[in-house]
Amino acid sequence: MTTVELGHRFGTALLRLLDGEGQPLAHRDVVVEQRTHAFSFGNIGFDLVAVANGRTESAGLADLWFGVFNTATLPFYWGQFEPEPGRPDTARLRRAAEWFTGHGCQVKGHPLLWHTLAPDWLRELPTDEVETRVRARIRREVAGLADVVPMWDAINEAVIMPVFRNEPHRNAITQLAWDRGRIATVRLAFEEARAANPAATLVLNDFDMSSAYECLIEGVLEAGIRVDALGLQSHMHQGYWGEERTLAVLDRFSRFGLPIHMTETTLLSGHLMPPEIEDLNDYQIPSWPSTPEGEERQADEIVRHYRTLLSHPAVQAITYWGLSDEGSWLGAPCGLVRTDGTPKPAYDALRELVKEQWWLAPTNLRTDDAGRVEVRGFLGDYGVHCAGRTASFTLAAPGEAQTTLRLDGQSAR
Amino acid sequence: MTTVELGHRFGTALLRLLDGEGQPLAHRDVVVEQRTHAFSFGNIGFDLVAVANGRTESAGLADLWFGVFNTATLPFYWGQFEPEPGRPDTARLRRAAEWFTGHGCQVKGHPLLWHTLAPDWLRELPTDEVETRVRARIRREVAGLADVVPMWDAINEAVIMPVFRNEPHRNAITQLAWDRGRIATVRLAFEEARAANPAATLVLNDFDMSSAYECLIEGVLEAGIRVDALGLQSHMHQGYWGEERTLAVLDRFSRFGLPIHMTETTLLSGHLMPPEIEDLNDYQIPSWPSTPEGEERQADEIVRHYRTLLSHPAVQAITYWGLSDEGSWLGAPCGLVRTDGTPKPAYDALRELVKEQWWLAPTNLRTDDAGRVEVRGFLGDYGVHCAGRTASFTLAAPGEAQTTLRLDGQSAR
Numbered sequence: 001m002t003t004v005e006l007g008h009r010f011g012t013a014l015l016r017l018l019d020g021e022g023q024p025l026a027h028r029d030v031v032v033e034q035r036t037h038a039f040s041f042g043n044i045g046f047d048l049v050a051v052a053n054g055r056t057e058s059a060g061l062a063d064l065w066f067g068v069f070n071t072a073t074l075p076f077y078w079g080q081f082e083p084e085p086g087r088p089d090t091a092r093l094r095r096a097a098e099w100f101t102g103h104g105c106q107v108k109g110h111p112l113l114w115h116t117l118a119p120d121w122l123r124e125l126p127t128d129e130v131e132t133r134v135r136a137r138i139r140r141e142v143a144g145l146a147d148v149v150p151m152w153d154a155i156n157e158a159v160i161m162p163v164f165r166n167e168p169h170r171n172a173i174t175q176l177a178w179d180r181g182r183i184a185t186v187r188l189a190f191e192e193a194r195a196a197n198p199a200a201t202l203v204l205n206d207f208d209m210s211s212a213y214e215c216l217i218e219g220v221l222e223a224g225i226r227v228d229a230l231g232l233q234s235h236m237h238q239g240y241w242g243e244e245r246t247l248a249v250l251d252r253f254s255r256f257g258l259p260i261h262m263t264e265t266t267l268l269s270g271h272l273m274p275p276e277i278e279d280l281n282d283y284q285i286p287s288w289p290s291t292p293e294g295e296e297r298q299a300d301e302i303v304r305h306y307r308t309l310l311s312h313p314a315v316q317a318i319t320y321w322g323l324s325d326e327g328s329w330l331g332a333p334c335g336l337v338r339t340d341g342t343p344k345p346a347y348d349a350l351r352e353l354v355k356e357q358w359w360l361a362p363t364n365l366r367t368d369d370a371g372r373v374e375v376r377g378f379l380g381d382y383g384v385h386c387a388g389r390t391a392s393f394t395l396a397a398p399g400e401a402q403t404t405l406r407l408d409g410q411s412a413r
Numbered sequence: 414m415t416t417v418e419l420g421h422r423f424g425t426a427l428l429r430l431l432d433g434e435g436q437p438l439a440h441r442d443v444v445v446e447q448r449t450h451a452f453s454f455g456n457i458g459f460d461l462v463a464v465a466n467g468r469t470e471s472a473g474l475a476d477l478w479f480g481v482f483n484t485a486t487l488p489f490y491w492g493q494f495e496p497e498p499g500r501p502d503t504a505r506l507r508r509a510a511e512w513f514t515g516h517g518c519q520v521k522g523h524p525l526l527w528h529t530l531a532p533d534w535l536r537e538l539p540t541d542e543v544e545t546r547v548r549a550r551i552r553r554e555v556a557g558l559a560d561v562v563p564m565w566d567a568i569n570e571a572v573i574m575p576v577f578r579n580e581p582h583r584n585a586i587t588q589l590a591w592d593r594g595r596i597a598t599v600r601l602a603f604e605e606a607r608a609a610n611p612a613a614t615l616v617l618n619d620f621d622m623s624s625a626y627e628c629l630i631e632g633v634l635e636a637g638i639r640v641d642a643l644g645l646q647s648h649m650h651q652g653y654w655g656e657e658r659t660l661a662v663l664d665r666f667s668r669f670g671l672p673i674h675m676t677e678t679t680l681l682s683g684h685l686m687p688p689e690i691e692d693l694n695d696y697q698i699p700s701w702p703s704t705p706e707g708e709e710r711q712a713d714e715i716v717r718h719y720r721t722l723l724s725h726p727a728v729q730a731i732t733y734w735g736l737s738d739e740g741s742w743l744g745a746p747c748g749l750v751r752t753d754g755t756p757k758p759a760y761d762a763l764r765e766l767v768k769e770q771w772w773l774a775p776t777n778l779r780t781d782d783a784g785r786v787e788v789r790g791f792l793g794d795y796g797v798h799c800a801g802r803t804a805s806f807t808l809a810a811p812g813e814a815q816t817t818l819r820l821d822g823q824s825a826r
Contacts, residue, residue, distance in 0.1 A: 159624050159628060160624065162627075163624060163627075163665060178668070181631050181635075181668075182627075182628060182631050183631050183632065183635045208624070210623070210625060211572050211573065211576060211621070211625040212623060212624040212625035212627075212628050213628075214575075214576075214595075214625075215572060215595060215625050215626075215628035215629040215632060216628040216631075216632070218594050218595055218596050218629075218632050219596065219628060219629070219631050219632020219633070219635055219636070220632070222596045222632055222635060222636040223632070223635040223636070252576060255591070255594075
């Protein structure tokens, strides 16, 4: 395990605790505890949409999910979301988003525009009409769910979009991107989403870690398109990248001064996909088991990977791509939970990182003469209990901040 | 050999020939002959710089060069051109450019900005100063040689430029591109060159045929940078691309509506470089012979390649990268002439294409009652001889054009 610096993930609060009358709570016992992470530890919530809608039992999966994660990515693949024009699956997804929000999670929608899983009914339309439909669909989803889905992959895989060929019939989005160009297609997605919800966090997302994505980003930014975060997929079905490659990728993509979201992260607990496979979707096998050795490797790698990612100040979010192996992408054992519902070592290792190593458990402190106490912790929201009362505060940024809290439950400065 | 359509390379002139008094030259014998090609059949003229400067004998190489080619690329590699700051090699290159121009050729300079072969003396300078020097160097070359060098590779290999690592010490241009970004670096090269010679043809040149180059082009065009032609290198040291790949590349890069220059074309007449070599410069062997089988293959491939390229209307120029194997890049047998000065089969095959199949040799025709005669030929300049006099005309564009010529040597409409 490498040594990494996480100083930029920590903040220090110099709390001054006052009672209801504004008098210092001097020489008192205090308990401080972390409530949330500022960092976005995400996972897909696809499997829990039915649970959230009360259609199936979660069989413990929801507890495992909430045991680690605080950001849920929900599926808005257009072809599945709106298989018949005009009949979108909005109500079901809204309930799922509300359910996650109710559990204290942030919700992200994926993706607004993508060539794969585009509706077949788009295919026969002329490009102008496709563009009109794309714009309307983006507006509908982003505006209609603005209260519960504040973050979106605005466009997915724009680098390959106009030249994508790995499909029996050409989809309409590839044709659109070919006719209009990548940047124009990125622009229309961001433009519509931004107009529909100016407060949304809009992500440019890609799996292409080569210079092609760098060039696209440069062009998009030169074209004046406002991007809130760069999404980097990192499905590691062909093997863990390792620290060096991961840091080199972060170095290249942090150059643009934008936050980085590691949007689709997977590590396998079984055999790896052969390196000669170019499009991961082309590797289809009947059974892809999780193995004891693979599970140990996965646990080791997930810790190394998360440590490496958090060591880089530009990284703001990591989304792991799947909790259970049941129904996982490509049937790969990339989940953190086995098909029988038991957690793999990687689950425990990640939980230990996120909720123990990088988490301030309830901690006993004592105030000084002036009612002051110093708290250092991972950036996020905290509660402080003293003299039978509770207040909350936030470690919002690295460095020290002074905060005065009245323990009638309200904060003051 | 595939069948290709070259209709877009041909024009038809309906000539009406008049005598000095304006009377039709009816029922006369006429000889029409092609003088130049509109298409740019280029080669590097590096080996002939010394010949042009009267320092060595050409040993027949110049005759072989002019036997096929009409556009000479001359070397302006900054580190070699100006090894000491303030002492550029301008006079020698100017004489070479004048010599080629005097032989009826167009001259192109390569390259104005490139990370490889950048001067070592730039390395210690801060980025702002590097930018100032780059701008001054571009202005100096483009303005100073505007009368004899009307075409430039304004920037070479911008895709890899900011992330280039295959060198012992980081060069200053890579650092500049890293700090400023690719598009900003492309902009400064084009901006300075354009200002120095507004009439110049400025080429964006790259070896990267992947989506990365497409993305860069999109970004450059979105940023409003005026590019006159897209340069596509095609060093085929690892094997001939074949028709299918070549046409697919042209399809992708012609999408931007710009002329395409195939700027650095090579085909080997010896064994191929192993496919696992990523940077061709890494393959260094003591001897790389031209072989009889290799020469036959090269001749076959050069004909197929040039036919394929000319079949695509976007292609405006092809530059073969080297005439002789003597001193060739990487010592590869990519020349059209052996080290002993004898032409390989590929030379003869290319000459046969360019100066026979795609060339109107002196042709006997006869005018009608009205002095008219129809000429169909490859686009370019032509001479017409009749009644002891000569006039010239140009087939400038595909399709038919009517031209009235007075055979006192002046043309009229």
